Amino acid sequence: MDELVRDGLLALLPAVALAGCVGWLAVPVTATPVVVGVAGTLLLELVLATRADTVRRYWRTSSVQAGAVGVLLVGLWLGWQTLGGQVLVVALAGLVTYLLLVGAVLVGLVPPTSQWVRE
Template identity: 45%
Template structure:
């Protein structure tokens, strides 16, 4: 599992989500941003409990492709069901994940791999 690949996948998801948010102009409030940030952190904590199993599963190309496809479909369904504000949740979650990847990468470069 590489951070670079993970960042590329998250960035590939973030760009169209951010573009859709700009086009649809949902009202920016703290609640959806909070949900996105907390959701991303909670997911990372939950996945870290079984990190080796998750890492092994994530190495499969099909799992990565299915994850991106599911994220795209889920985001689109979220917009249909909850309105464009759901784009803020997804954008905040992806931003949090990208920031977390950056922090882990910088820590790794400074202090060496774990």
């Protein structure tokens, strides 16, 4: 399986779970947390693109992938408990942005993020 497809599928699972939580908890989806989630994801991808080879090498390790999911879950729980449901909207917007970016790369609309910056 292509790594980008795998990464998209890995992001799809928490995105679906978050969408369910946002709906179940009736968290209002407003512009500010959506913009924060979109901008945060694009900024993170841009920063990670500056060290694409290093990021790719570490990300291929299953313990890093599992750790990332663990950090996401713990961070979401703590954020929800301290800041409220809007944290879930930020994370959901970020994951949806990532999924759209993966789709855009897969169909050739944009280059892979590793090509966004020059080394």
